[in-house]
Amino acid sequence: MEARLFLEKMAATTSYQRRLSISLLLLFDAWLGLRHGWGLVALLPEMTGEYAKLNDLYWMAQGIEFIAAGLVIIHTIGKNLEGRLGTFLRLSSPLLIIALLGWCIEVLMLGMGKQASVSFNLASHGFTGLVWAATYLAIAAGLTLTYRVQRYGNFAQSEYLVFGSYIALSMMWSERFWPGVDAAKDGVLDWELLLWACFAGFVLTGLLGAIIDLAIMRRFRRTGASPRVMMIASLGVAMMLRASLYLRYGSSTELFVPDRDWRLTTSKWEVDTFVHTFTFGVREAIPFHEEAERVFGLAWYKAALIIGVFGSVIALLMMMNGTRLGRKMRAVADNPDLASASGINVEKVHFTSSFLSAGLSGFGGVLFAMTTRMNPEVGLTILLPAFAVIVMGTIGSVRGAVFAALIVGMVRSLSQPVLVALGKPLERPTISGMDEVMPYVFLLAVLMLMPKGLGDAAQKWRIERLRKRIESNVVPRSARLPFDPHRGKEILKRPIRVIEDLFDQAMRPVNWTTDKIAVGVAVAKKKVEPSLKRLDGLRTDVVETARSRFHGETITGLEKLESTGRPPGTFLLCCLIPPTLFVFLGSWLWALSLSLPILWFGIISPTSWWRSKVTRGREAHVGSWLTFILLVVLMTALAWAIPSVDERTKWMGMARTLTLLSIFGILALSLNLHTGYTGMTNFGVIFFASIGAITVGLMSAGYGWYWWQGLLLTIPIALLIGWCLAYPTADLRMDYFAIVTISLGEIVRIALASEPLLRAGTNTSAIGISRYELPFEPWWDETGAAWFGELLGFGEPAPYQMMIGLFALTCLILVWGLISLMLRSPWGRILRAIREDEEVTQHHGHDVFKLKAGSLAIGAAIAALGGALWAWLNAGIFPSFMKPVNSTFLIWAAFIVGGRASNKGMVVGAFLIVLMNMLFTAFSTAQNDVDHSLYFIVEWLNSSLEWIIADLIPDLFASDRAIDEAFLGKPITAILAYVKLLLVGLIIVITLLVAPKGLLPEIPYRPKPEVVEIGGGESE
Amino acid sequence: MGNLSELALKLTGLVKHFGGIKAVDGIDFEVSRGEFVGLIGPNGCGKSTTFNAISGLLEKSAGQVEVFGQSTEGMKPHQIHALGLSRTFQNTRLWQEMTVIENLLLPPRNQVGATPLTSILNTLQPRHEKARLAKAWKVLETLEITHIAHLLAGELSGGQSKLVDIGRALMGEPELLLLDEPVAGVAGPLADSIFRHLRRLVDETGITVLIIEHNMNFILRKGVDRVVVMNEGKVLMSGTPDEVRGNEAVVQAYLGGAGIEHELPESEEFEEIGETIRHKRPLDIKRGVAGALLLALSMWIPNLGWITTGGILLGSSDFLSELSAHTLAAGVDDMWAGLHMLILLLYSLSQPIILFSLIWCMSQGHSLDDDAENIMLMSMILIISGIMLRLFNGVTEHEIPFGAFVALVAGAVMYFDIPTLDDDGEEE
Known part of the structure; x- marks a missing residue:
């Protein structure tokens, strides 16, 4: 009876009440668990007492439960309270979240019987936050401008910043400026180099951006490529730029010092500040809050970064809002066709906007190089937070980016003392490295709460207010003022107008010449065109x-x-x-x-076999398969032709190539399912792969599981994670989704470097996971190795690589077959429809969310298998294998070369990438061996690089000192890893330009009309 | 008000505003089952917004939408589609990089192999695909566009896209079809024949069509049953074409006094595609009984052990006390054992429920598909969990996997056509 009453009551409650009560219960449970160890999860360690590490897992789980439940409570109440109180609560929710975190730390420390004291130095952490904000903003401003006008996320933006830094460094090393830089400290700041470097950084980087736009991006715009294609092309450009910088400057870290006096201990402003220390946990005779006065010195070079970047962004804002050029940009951003119809030269606007956005980053890079030691790797580490900034500030809004940069910078700098304080009691001294992760975590949280960013929320709020005002017919306050406030703005804009007019007058002859040239080119083209057309x-x-x-x-429609x-x-x-x-x-x-x-x-x-049959038919089954076989045979022959020392090493190399091919193929198949079929731009392949790698390694090395047990465990885990990932990301735009997935990969990578739970092997204090069981290893050592060795005539047992190669190939073939079979169905068709148009697919009765989640889950499981294989091949898991440059970007290259939604293409693409890898391994052996048959290529690379650096680049940037600094006084040699990176970037860009559908394009489904009669020929 | 299900569509006080602009400002109208209704009005009067609010593309600001008597409050577009509604969009949105025929193959309801779990069956059982294909070709023939079947949808001209869009909506076997300016940009004679075809469809299969048309002259001639005239977000009037033609207010406000020719279409013979519209798979009693027997067998297999369904239901077994003993005891083995028994408990209890619903289905003559799908899903999970349990702690009871396997077979028997040598399935 009572149970029925209870059930009725439950049914009567709203979902709001239900959610609130459940999360309150969870919060209580987590509190019990953290404080007294009586949480529900506490049952688990007792059952599995032998696993000593579960203690860590225990407090982590309870902590997550605590914070999640608290967040849900705040979110639910904030969403459902009406009126003043609701607004107040929503506005104070950041404070509530901070209070929640504090409470969680307090309870955790009390439960552990330890203490953690967090000390905030107001000025120090505030200014550090500002420095981070300025750094992020230097990229984010350009990024958001490109988004606004050209509508794609430019992955090369951070390379512009690095490029600017290296311009400054080169100028510092030049014969013109070095004597000044090298002079003894005299207490007088020398501004000359800094000013020239800022100017050169702005102009040269701007030109670089504009040239890239002209040479590459304009072609995509002309063919009407989607923003996604342009984003990936910019990724290729970024790889090329990074590789070039590496080739020129090496990987050593350098600091830009315009004058030694900048680094004087007296070159700073003294700021009085307070240090607030909060002690959490067991406090005996220590107050919770202590306050002390300190003095903080703000170094001038840091101030220069803050002032310079924020100043330049404000100038950009004024330009966008106050000038004709700004208006033109906004017009082009809104509708390029309409803009060009109303007399705006769209290409010129694109040129200007890409110049400005690159120049801003270059300018920021000059200043940034004064605060941090630079190397080309820095770019990526600040690109992702910059993406977080623009996403948070709503893509396309410069103003939003300024605010978001401040928030993200502050979050990063304020998380530092908390992490440092927690490091000791939690026995994680390296945890402070996790502050790098904080922007990502913050980004994920923001995207879940506000899927469209801050600016959009503000916009909605403003519209709602306006609507209410219109409905209530109240005269706005500004109208009641005795003067017109907008007039003041107009007066402020006047000087900008005058400057712009003067500039336009000055630019007249330039414009006239460029227009003439453009007309001339067009006329010449027209003359040539008819003959070309005839040929065509x-x-x-x-x-x-x-x-x-x-x-x-003739098949219906095909002839057309x-x-x-x-x-x-x-x-x-x-x-x-x-x-x-x-x-x-x-x-x-x-x-x-x-x-x-x-x-x-x-x-x-024109009449060749290739043209008539194969290439036409590449979009049909026969031609596609023929091309596939042809390419595979060609590439196998090439791989076999790469010279090596003896038969055994050759076979070893081939086996390794085969394994890598299988792994990359499997990962590319997973990417193809996510991106090629379902249309979710997944930049986090390595995240899903790492699930497999880490689970397999950790279970084998840490808990002594068999390899197949680990594999069996990781598949459901990956399925689950993939499915769960769909919940927060279902409504995200494709570029947001890309950023979320790449962030997840980075979070795992950084956690792998600092989290003790993710370590196992011989020495548990060493980073990474090692010493785990490899598949079939005992069998191979006993029988397989000798047998294979005899078969291939080595005269000794065959290496284990051959076993893993065979195993990986089997996995690839199984996965490939299964996924192809599965996708040849209404399911695969619906996925492709989701790729084309999500909304329409939903309107034709398909549950898009579930289908996306299913695709994510299955793709994740496939990637996890690939990751496990990778872990077995490397016999050790270290953070470096997760770097996007070593993994995700290569797989993307394979995906693009192979062709979207074509599983055969994935294998071919992976083969191409792996073949390149193998070739470069051979080159690197040739580098030290004059007799090697490939030595001439290496020599050619080196001499070309030397020619470019020493002879081609003007002396100002290629002084002897600049060369010596980069190559440490040794002769100029091309570092092959970066040549490879350059090539991968080049392959991505060229493929997208020349064959956007890839080598083996998707085969459209074209059943013959004969199948109308049921029982007729089987459809293809 | 009458019987609710007599109404195909009922709007009550529907409001939609974008920021400050009220696009739809409290409209009410009803469409009965089997009616062919035109929705007309000048530009920007909220016709398409109304459609978007009905189909769930836009969240409505206020008001009620009922489709076949069911409120669509809080429903997503695919759930509204499941009530029997299909729609087209004003600016045609085909799946651009797919062929026309593929565009048509997507919408049919209850496709075999539309989920990852069942997708492989499409290759194993090509009959379903063939039936779909045959239907798609028929629709293409009706619309006279078989020649573009193999083109990518992105390569079509505007008018062709419109036709494909209509064909795509028809493939979904709708009971309520919302067409948003379907003949804008379609050549005159073809537009006429589309309207005639729609008329026939309404007459013969009893589906309901609501059609937005900008050209009032046109729609009044084309034999719609009723016209709803909208203006500035409100319903101006609704009535038969004759009434609308006679209404001075409408003519003055909207047509600017242009004359309307009086002409009604003559019906012409068309190819039959009527019978392909909306048929759920009927119950096959033989398959149902076979499935039920197999399911009973699957119940019996695990009941050989010491846990019996009957025992649990009657409370005569000591199963529950054993379970609690294992759950409370602390140890790895106990955890696995507890998990194992918990699954057994769920399994034992779920079977009578499924069997009961199955028998109920058979008595009501419903299709078995949904039940069968659930059975298959559950038994797959049981098989996998059973195997996992065995792998990780060596549980010795084999009942779960075996029983679940039989249940899987039972589900398959009920869900799929049993492959037979002669193709005399119940479809057509």
Whole structure:
């Protein structure tokens, strides 16, 4: 009876009350658990008492439960309270969250019987926050401007900052300025170098940005590429820029010192400040809050960064709001077609905006190099927080970015003392490294609460207020003032107008010349065009007839398929065939003379087999498979041709390549499911892979599980994590989703470096996981190795790589087969529809959320398998394997080369990347070996680099000192890892430009009409 | 008010405002089952916003929308679609990088293989795909666009896209079809034949069509049953075409006094696609009984052990006390054992419930698909968990995996067509 009453009561409560009561219960449970150890989770360690490490897991779980329950309570109450009280609560929610964190720490410390004292130095932490804010803003301002006008997230933005820094460094090392820099400290600041560096940083970086825009991004705009494509292209550009900087300047860290007097201990402002110390936990005779007076010195170079960046951003804001150029930019941002129709030169506006956005970052980079030691790696570490900043401040809004930068900078600097204080009692001295993670955590939290950012929330609030005012017919306060406040603004804008007019007058001759040139080019093009067109038409005719001859029949609609000019992939084939022939014939003369007719009649000529059958048919099954087999055979031959010491090392190399191919293939298949099929731009492949790697390694090394047990455990874990990830990210835009996933990967990577729970192996204090069981290792050592060694004629047991290679290949084939079988179904079709248009798919009755979650989960499980294989191949898991440059970006390159939504393409793309990897491994052995058959390539690379650095770059930036600083006085050598990075970037950009669909494009489903009769031929 | 289910669509005080602008300002109208209604009004009067609020694309600011008597409060678009509603968009949004035929193959309801778990069955059982394809070709033939079937949707012209969009909506077998300016940009004769076809569809299959048309002249000629005229976010009037034509206010306010020709279409013979519209799979009693028997068998297998469903239901087994003993005792083995028994308990109790609902389905003549899907999902989970339990702690009882396997077979028997040599399934 009572139970029924209770049930009825439960049914009568609203979801709000239910959620509140459940979270209150959870909070109480977590409190009990943290304070007295009686939480529900406490049952677990007693059952599994043998696992000593569960103590750490225990307080972590309870802490998360505590904070999550508290957050839900604050969120629920804030959402449901109406009126003044509700507004007050919503406004004070940041304070409430801080109080919640404090309470959690207090309870945790009390429960542990320890104490943690957090001391905030107001000035120190405040200014550190400002420095971080300025750094993030230097990138975020440019990033958000590009977003506004060109609508894509520019991953190269942080490289612009690094580029600016290196301009400053080069100028510092130049013969012109070095004597001044090197002079003894005299107490007088020398401004000359700094000012020139700022100017050069702004202009040169701006020009770099504008040139990249002209050379690459404009082509994408012309073809009407989507923002996603442009974002990935910018990723390729970023890789090329980073690799170039590495090649030129090496990886040593350098500080920009415009004059030694900047580093004097007296070069700072003294600021009186208070240190507030809060002691949590067991306090005996210590008060909770203590206050002390201190003096904080704000170094001038830090102040310069803050003032410079914020000043430049304010100037940008004034320009956007007060000038014609700003108005034009906003017009282009809103509607490029309309803008061009109303007489705005859209290309010029794009040029200006990319100049400005790159220049701002370069300028910031000059100042940033004064505060932090630079190397090319710094770029990525501040790019992601900068993305967090613009997401939080609403993409496209510069003003929002300023506020968000302040918030994110403060969060990072204020989290530092808390983490330091917690490090000791929790026995985690390295935890303070986690402050790098704080912006990401904060970003994730912000995206969950406000999926569209701060600016959007503010906008909504303003609209709502306006609506209420209109409805209530109250005269606004500004109208009751005796003067017009907007007039003041107009007067302020006047000087800017005058400057702009003067500038326009000055630019007149320049504009006139550029216009003339543009007209001339257009006329010349028109003259050439007809003849080109004629050629094109002829070609199409020939191809049409050839195609119909080959097909033998005309299929409905197929004949209307647009025939493109030269089919993509031709160039690659032309590059691949001569070396392959060389491998078989052993002579370049023969190879070239044979390959020329083959290339012409087989591939280039309009009637060739390749053109008529294969390339047309690449979007059909036969052609696609033929191309696939051809490419695989070609690449295998190339891989086999790479020289090595003896048969055994060759086989070892091949086995390693095979394993890597399988791993990259599996990861690319997972990426393909997420991005190619479902359309979720996943930049966190390595996050899902790390789930597999870490689970397998940790379970084997830490808890002595068998490898297959770890594998069986990690699949459901990955499925679960993938599914759960869909909840917070379901409504996110594709670029936000990309940033969330890449952040997750970074969080795990940094945690792997500092979290003791993620360590296992011989020496538990060492970073990483090592010494775990590898698949089939005992069997291999006993029987397999000897057997294989005999089979291949090594005369000794075969290395273990061969076993893992075979195992990985089996996994790849299984996953590939299964996923292809699964995707050849209504499910796969619906996923592709979600990629094309989510809303319409939902309107045709498909539960988009569940389907996305399912795709995320399955892709995550596949990636986890790949990650586990990777862990087994490396026999050790270290944070460096998770760097996006080593993993995610390579897989993206494979994905783009292979072709979206094409599983065969994934394998080919992975093969290409791995082949490149293998080639560069061979180069690096050739580097120290003059007799090596590939030595000439390495030598050529080195001499080219030397020529570029020593002869091509003007002396101001390539002084002897600058070269010596970078190469430590040794001869100039090309570091091969970075040449590879450059190539990967190049491959991404070129593929996107030349063959946006990839080598093996998606095969559209074109069933024949005969299947109308049920029981007829089976559909393809 | 009458029987609610007689109404296909009922709007009560629907309001939608964007910031300060009220696009739809409290409109009420009803559409009965089997009616062909036109919704007209000048630009910006809120027609498309009304559609968006009905189909769940936009969250309504206030008011009620009922589709076939069910309130759509808080429903997502796909749930509203499940009530029998399909719609098209004003600016045609096809899935651009998919072929036209693929665009048509997506909307059919209850597709086999639309979830990751069942997706492989599409390859194993190509019949379903073939049936879908046949239907899609028929729709294309009706709309006279078979020649573009293999083009990518992104390559089509505006008018062709419109036709594909209509075809796509028809493939969803709607009971209530919302068309947003379906013939804008379609050549005159084809537009006529589309309207005639819709008319036939309404007459023969009894579906309901609500159509937005900007061109009033046009719609008044095309044989709609009733017209609702909107203006400035409100319903101006509603009535038969004749009434609207006779209403001076409408003509003056909206048409500017333009004359309306009096002409009604003659019905023409069209190809039959009527019978493909909206049929749920009927109950096959043989499969139902076979499934039920198998399910009973699967109940019996685990009941060989010391835990019996009957025992639990009657309270005669000491199972519960054993379970609590294991749960309270502290130890790894006890945890696994407790988990194992908990799963057994769930399993034992779930089976009578499923069996009961199955029998109920059979007595009511409902389709078994939903039940079967649940059975299959549950038994898959049970099989996997059973195997996991065995792997990790060597639980010796084999009942769960075996019983669950039989249950899986039972589900499959009820859900899928049993492959037979002669193709005489119940579909068509």
